[in-house]
Amino acid sequence: MSEPARYRPQAIEQPWQRRWQEEERHHTPESGEGEPYYALSMFPYPSGNLHMGHVRNYVITDVIARVQRMRGRRVLHPMGWDAFGLPAENAAIERGVDPGAWTDRNIAAMRSQLQRLGLSIDWKREVATCHADYYRWTQWLFLQFLEAGLAYRREATVNWDPVDQTVLANEQVDGEGRSWRSGALVEKRQLRQWFLKITAYADQLLDDLDQLQGWPERVRTMQANWIGRSSGAELRFPVLTAAGEPTGETIPVFTTRADTIHGASYVVLAPEHPRVAALTTPEHQVSVEAFCDLVSRQSEQERIAEDRPKRGVPLGTSVRNPASGEVLPLWIADYVLAEYGTGAVMGVPAHDQRDFVFARQYELPVRQVIIPEGSDEHAFEGGAWTEPGVLIHSGPFDGLTSAAARKAIAAAAAEQGWGEERIQYRLRDWLISRQRYWGCPIPVIHCDACGVVPVPAEQLPVELPRDVAFSGKGASPLAQLESWVNVTCPCCGKQARRETDTMDTFMCSSWYFLRYSDPTSTTLPFGRAAVDSWLPVNQYVGGIEHAILHLLYARFFTKVLRDRNLLGFDEPFSRLLTQGMVQGITYKNPHTGRYIAPTEVSDPCDPRDPVTGEVLEVFYEKMSKSKHNGVDPAVVIDRYGADTARMFILFKAPPEKDLEWDDADVEGQFRFLQRLWRLVEGVLAQGISLAAGSPAIDPAALSEGERELRRAVHGAITAIDDDLSDGHYQFNTAVSELMKLSNAMAAHLEAASQPVALEALRTLLLLLAPFAPHLAEELWHRLSGGGSVHGQRWPVADATALVQDTVPLVIQVKGKVRGQLDVPADADRATLEKLALASEVAARWLEGRAPSRVIVVPGKLVNLVP
Secondary structure, eight states, X not given: OOOOOOOOHHHHHHHHHHHHHHTTTTOOXXXXXXXXXXXXXXXXXXXXXXXXXXXXXXXXXXXXXXXXHHTTOEEEOOOEEOOOSHHHHHHXXXXXXXXXXXXXXXXXXXXXXXXXXXXXXXXXXXXXXTSHHHHHHHHHHHHHHHHTTOEEEEEEEEEEETTTTEEEOGGGBOTTSBBTTTOOBOEEEEEEEEEEOGGXXXXXXXXXXXXXXXXXXXXXXXXXHHHOEEEEEEEEEEEEOTTSOEEEEEEEEEESOGGGGGGOOEEEEOTTOXXXXXXXXXXXXXXXXXXXXXXXXXXXXHHHOTTSOOOEEEEEEEEEOTTTOOEEEEEEETTOOTTSTTSEEEEOTTXXXXXXXXXXXXXXXXXXXXXXXXXXXXXXXXXXXXXXXXEOSOGGGTTOBHHHHHHHHHHHHHHHTSEEEEEEESOOXXXXXXXXXXXOBOOEEEETTTEEXXXXXXXXXXXXXXXXOOOSOSSOTTTTOHHHHEEEOTTTOSEEEEOOOEEOHHHHXXXXXXXXXXXXXSSSSSOHHHXXXXXXXXEEEEEGGGTTHHHHHHHHHHHHHHHTTSOOOSOSBXXXXXXOOEEEEEEEOTTTOOEEOGGGOSOTTSOBOTTTXXXXXXXXXXXXXXXXXXXXXXXXXXXXXXXXXXHHHHXXXXXXXXXXXXXXXXXXXXXXXXXXXXXXXXXXXXXXXXXXXXXXXXXXXXXXXXXXXXXXXHHHHHHHHHHTSTTOOOHHHHXXXXXXXXXXXXXXXXXXXXXHHHHHHHHHHHHHTTTSHHHHHHHHHHTTOSSOGGGSOOOOOOGGGXXXXXXXXXXXXXXXXXXXXXXXXXXXXXXXXXXHHTSHHHHHHHTTOOOSEEEEETTTEEEEEO
């Protein structure tokens, strides 16, 4: 007798992957039966190496896509590459490689790694944002924005390396404000750059969040806060001469607390405010310039951090409070940002905590003008009183509540000409210019006679030149290539120059999901019929780190293109799943700060630094190379197979929670798949085959074991259906249900009749297919199932199989569980009470005494209270 075949994933997975590819198993059907369903993962940057975060993202989406296919839907499940960006340009500078060739090699490597996971991706729809057949349409879309008046140029601040004479990206500036390459202190400079007018859609972007009920509340809140719509007033403070006379100039201030204007004791500008130099008196010029230089080296996050001191200097100029007539000093401070509001703030230390800290540091007056209703004045020992209340020391507005005073003061300001109500947004227009090579060229030409001229659509794409020298110094490589820069103007034919800035990579990722609907179109970025057929995306999956910028920009693009009649929907993604991070076990020497690789720790129970012998800190943290806590997906697949990797990723934690990597749990999933293999091998030894079809089952003729098996089968269908319902995915509990079903089959399958056994086997493999597609396909064929398991319909639960003759009833005595007994499923309250009182549990714990009270919860428990 031959030995049963062993489960060897390495022997079955790649053959099935090749066969699926040959059969075009994952091809997207453009038409036919079934509703369209679009399942999409956020596409990756092609770094060249897949990490476990990628694996989790793409496996989650793959399960969703596979289940939807089995439910009869036409599924679009594509993949592509967010392929422009700084790493390729850095590789060109450091290693002298062509960025395009480097990127293409990385794409090929990562595509191969993804294919090893058995993902049901339609690779015929693959896109790469760095290829001219894609960025041609990114450029065409930019021209749509330009034509609509939504793209414009203005001065904006950049990071400038004074040694290398080049612009730096934020990520090229270290924590001390120095250039990553030259080490020079980075300066802030003004350059004329391109912006998209996202603020024109601020209200729509905010209001339409209510449509996104399939998004996590956390993400919608983050976007709402980022847009930051505030209702308030713009109040204008007249600038005074040294003699106290009005100059005719005013400083406009936006505030949501007009009720506190009588408490203002100074007005403060952002150091970048365009009027700072003009409003600085000669005796303050040196200190103001030095302070502005100091602030220019700080990031926005550093400047607004709550735990940092608030610093500033006076300009020597004064303004007049338009409400009280009081003369106030004019300052600049690091905590005021030019990009928010008007770049000016009225300092009200009594009622704003930042102003309070600033005023205490520079001995500026603190005047209370709001008190809590029914209370005395605030003592100010611990800080400002920031809550609403009742006005005091506010002239004609005394006694008004804060809400009433805000309206009354705004109305008075409008009537007297020194202010009006206004809505303000935290959202700023989107700066898309990048002074780099490896990005999508901006398709405009600068002509001295004609100004900014769009490149004609028939001349797109404006391709990146390949004969470029990379040094990391001086102007952008494009700006240094005169043969590419110098062109003739399309309008007048005179000599002109190309735009040498390239686009922010978010431009490319803000519409890629639209291109997948019609990836071979050569006349438009996508056809209207195709895009409206497939979108909005039914399920989008990606990391929480993209909750604001990528998702906000994608929503903005969609709304603009809708208004350009290129598509017919308001929002790009109906449902969003933000998967948690994959964390690895991390060892760190608390004294040296050095991270130790797990392979260097000889005894995990007593982890010590292999060099110093010091005890190490042990914790879980997001996998990264620098912390030596990553796990290479290829190593896991080589040892256990892709199906085991998939099962672990899905089982270890709910999808939205962080996942802690555990080798023992990976082993556990491998053993589970081995048990399934042995289970089917045992069935094959009995000569059972799915080729027999689905013989009818006579419920009346079933044994008790068969009824239990059918209850397990149809209970699993019901539970997994619930776990995989749209927008409420709980893959970990679905895998648990598969384990419970396999246990029930191990207990009852051998004694079951062929119809019951076949139903159980068929159901197990159909439910397993989305999770472990290779093993399910192999076992399906070994059992002679027709076609592919992935071409079968999702099983439907038989409600009658779930009916039980008896159910377990918990017996409590004085609220504590003391036992249980099986009772008829249809027993009424009186019967349940009678059975409970007659049970051995009652006899033991009541000791012959009658209970004072009996609480019956039908189908669950009886509580006997002595």
